[in-house]
Amino acid sequence: MTEIERIDLLRKELHAHNHNYYILNAPTISDQEFDRLMRELQELEAKHPEHYDENSPSQRVGSDLNKDFRQVAHKYPMLSLGNTYSQAEVTDFYERVRKSLNEDFEICCELKFDGTSISLTYENGKLVQAVTRGDGVRGDDVTDNVKTIRSIPLVLQGEGYPESFEIRGEILMPWKVFEELNRERELREEPLFANPRNAASGTLKSQNSAVVASRKLDAYLYYLLGENLPHDGHYENLQEAAGWGFKVSGHMRKVRTLQEIFDFINYWDTERKNLPVATDGIVLKVNSQRQQRNLGYTAKSPRWAIAYKFQAERALTRLEKVTYQVGRTGAVTPVANLTPVQLSGTVVKRASLHNADIIASLDLHIGDKVYVEKGGEIIPKITGVDLGSRPAGSEKVTFITHCPECGSPLVRYEDEAAHYCTNESSCPPQIKGRIEHFISRRAMNIEGLGPETVDQFYQEGMIHDVADLYTLQAADICRLERMGEKSAENIIRGIENSRQAPYERVLFALGIRFVGETVAKKVAKAFPSVELLEAATLDELIHVDEIGTKIAQSILRYFHDEKNLLLVDRLRKAGLRMEADKEDLSGHTDKLQGKSVVISGVFARHSRDEYKALIEKHGGKNVGSISKKTSFILAGDNMGPSKLEKAEKLGIPIMNEDDFLALTEEE
Numbered sequence: 001m002t003e004i005e006r007i008d009l010l011r012k013e014l015h016a017h018n019h020n021y022y023i024l025n026a027p028t029i030s031d032q033e034f035d036r037l038m039r040e041l042q043e044l045e046a047k048h049p050e051h052y053d054e055n056s057p058s059q060r061v062g063s064d065l066n067k068d069f070r071q072v073a074h075k076y077p078m079l080s081l082g083n084t085y086s087q088a089e090v091t092d093f094y095e096r097v098r099k100s101l102n103e104d105f106e107i108c109c110e111l112k113f114d115g116t117s118i119s120l121t122y123e124n125g126k127l128v129q130a131v132t133r134g135d136g137v138r139g140d141d142v143t144d145n146v147k148t149i150r151s152i153p154l155v156l157q158g159e160g161y162p163e164s165f166e167i168r169g170e171i172l173m174p175w176k177v178f179e180e181l182n183r184e185r186e187l188r189e190e191p192l193f194a195n196p197r198n199a200a201s202g203t204l205k206s207q208n209s210a211v212v213a214s215r216k217l218d219a220y221l222y223y224l225l226g227e228n229l230p231h232d233g234h235y236e237n238l239q240e241a242a243g244w245g246f247k248v249s250g251h252m253r254k255v256r257t258l259q260e261i262f263d264f265i266n267y268w269d270t271e272r273k274n275l276p277v278a279t280d281g282i283v284l285k286v287n288s289q290r291q292q293r294n295l296g297y298t299a300k301s302p303r304w305a306i307a308y309k310f311q312a313e314r315a316l317t318r319l320e321k322v323t324y325q326v327g328r329t330g331a332v333t334p335v336a337n338l339t340p341v342q343l344s345g346t347v348v349k350r351a352s353l354h355n356a357d358i359i360a361s362l363d364l365h366i367g368d369k370v371y372v373e374k375g376g377e378i379i380p381k382i383t384g385v386d387l388g389s390r391p392a393g394s395e396k397v398t399f400i401t402h403c404p405e406c407g408s409p410l411v412r413y414e415d416e417a418a419h420y421c422t423n424e425s426s427c428p429p430q431i432k433g434r435i436e437h438f439i440s441r442r443a444m445n446i447e448g449l450g451p452e453t454v455d456q457f458y459q460e461g462m463i464h465d466v467a468d469l470y471t472l473q474a475a476d477i478c479r480l481e482r483m484g485e486k487s488a489e490n491i492i493r494g495i496e497n498s499r500q501a502p503y504e505r506v507l508f509a510l511g512i513r514f515v516g517e518t519v520a521k522k523v524a525k526a527f528p529s530v531e532l533l534e535a536a537t538l539d540e541l542i543h544v545d546e547i548g549t550k551i552a553q554s555i556l557r558y559f560h561d562e563k564n565l566l567l568v569d570r571l572r573k574a575g576l577r578m579e580a581d582k583e584d585l586s587g588h589t590d591k592l593q594g595k596s597v598v599i600s601g602v603f604a605r606h607s608r609d610e611y612k613a614l615i616e617k618h619g620g621k622n623v624g625s626i627s628k629k630t631s632f633i634l635a636g637d638n639m640g641p642s643k644l645e646k647a648e649k650l651g652i653p654i655m656n657e658d659d660f661l662a663l664t665e666e667e
């Protein structure tokens with residue numbers, strides 16, 4: 001077999017394995033074996049770029065190229081459905097259809113998936129385009145991102161599919177993935193997604209398809225459009241589509257009577273809680289396309305379909321008091337303490353009130369009867385107050401002015417909803433929170449240490465900051481309650497090992513606001529030592545990929561604080577890595593030392609990001625705009641005319657990529 005034939009075979013096999021795994025839930029090979037085949041394919045494809053196929057299973061891994069989405073007009077507008085909330089309205093719909101059609105009809109009952117809708121176009125059995133709903137007329141072309149979703153086939157199987165058709169459906173983040181993602185975001189103090197729908201649509205709009213690939217989205221398809229569909233029945237067409245490799249819900253039912261519709265609704269109202277993905281209602285569709293055409297459309301939605309929305313579960317209970325939690329960044333979160341009440345199968349005692357504005361807009365008083373809801377959200381929220389039952393003379397809830405932990409006055413920064421305690425150095429939850437973050441698995445990963453031990457050390461006055469960890473002695477630890485010699489040694493060993501943690505982890509562990517794991521990596525790459533980072537300017541920082549003003553300012557603020565500089569210095573003296581690995585530095589030169597380089601245009605041999613990295617590798621600085629100080633412009637094709645004019649006016653040399661690569665002796 002030639003390598004080309006092997007590529008074709010691997011592509012075919014991997015497509016089939018994807019289908020078995022993601023659609024049929026019945027893998028026939030192990031994950032390792034799958035990875036091995038995928039690696040083999042990737043290696044062979046790298047050797048044979050001439051045999052590139054944009055729908056190869058290897059395209060699922062995503063790319064981290066930045067792109068803005070292109071807007072595309074929908075061939076058929078993406079309409080929404082009329083919503084109903086009561087069974088009476090369902091009866092009205094059914095009667096309307098019956099009277100208009102005046103003949104037998106079937107209704108297809110389906111789950112209403114609560115994600116973000118997508119329209120996929122297939123031509124000759126291949127996915128060619130994926131577009132979001134947008135405004136219904138035009139949407140964003142998110143094809144590259146959608147290709148990373150394993151349950152969406154890139155290449156169809158079976159036969160009988162039209163040469164060209166669209167299929168629409170819902171992209172979803174399964175509950176499990178959503179909960180895990182939020183757990184990680186919480187650790188990194190990144191804002192949480194309120195529900196899987198927001199998480200799915202946020203992910204789909206990511207500019208980085210590698211991020212999309214990592215988020216494990218799923219998709220159900222529920223609507224076929226095209227000229228030459230195999231059947232008149234919507235249900236029958238979707239069953240056919242399942243045979244072409246699409247993930248179609250197994251919970252669709254064709255019925256004829258109103259009673260059957262209500263049975264379906266009532267069954268799923270409770271049963272949906274056991275589904276792996278979020279649903280918010282039921283969709284009823286007239287099954288025959290001929291009948292659908294007869295019924296037609298109103299300006300906004302089809303007359304042949306309707307959505308019945310489930311009532312979000314709600315309970316009425318009493319607000320007993322409001323307490324406040326202080327996080328590691330000093331952010332103060334108000335929490336409603338409620339008289340325990342049963343809601344969607346769990347007992348709810350607390351609900352987040354988020355911030356002062358929310359409290360004010362609810363006009364909360366202690367003792368109020370409040371409505372608590374658990375929509376798609378994990379944390380229940382208060383959606384309203386029963387003003388009629390407000391006790392006379394009850395106390396209005398006003399946001400606290402001082403930190404409940406240390407008594408310092410709180411501040412609220414411009415453009416932020418949260419209040420902060422700024423007493424970073426001696427507010428206990430902030431101190432402990434920073435240490436807990438520092439030792440956590442994704443940061444310094446200090447084994448043997450956990451939040452309880454940190455608390456114990458702190459209470460005993462043994463540690464006040466993260467640098468104190470490196471002065472701990474086994475003998476001191478042993479003396480503590482519930483602490484044997486063995487655990488003391490474990491802790492010391494864990495701390496010892498953490499000295500080897502790479503620079504980027506140390507950066508993350510410092511707990512600089514908004515510097516999560518990914519940002520820490522980017523920062524470490526752009527500024528391969530803490531000295532360089534300490535000296536970085538706002539302009540230099542915001543030129544790093546994924547770093548905006550908010551993050552840049554936070555980094556500047558951190559290193560402007562004398563206390564932090566001292567802490568970093570103590571950590572350095574304790575032997576922590578404060579610069580990137582030597583390997584990373586291999587090939588570094590100072591050929592471009594002191595040079596400011598502007599990159600402009602489109603390149604053939606490397607991406608802009610790669611050129612940026614090369615400039616930095618050789619000691620230069622990549623800057624955004626042309627000024628007198630610019631040393632030269634690295635120009636590709638189609639350099640912007642205004643840039644060209646400016647460069648000529650200032651007499652700044654322009655270098656093409658070949659000359660640049662020759663200069664830096666790169667390939």
Ligand code: IVH
Binds near residue numbers: 080111169170223302
């Ligand atoms: S059919 C013209 N079926 O609900 C009919 N939609 O407001 C096109 N949705 O935008 C939609 N599950 O995002 C249909 N089984 C299902 C659905 C469904 C969820 C979403 C979809 C649509 C919205 C309707």
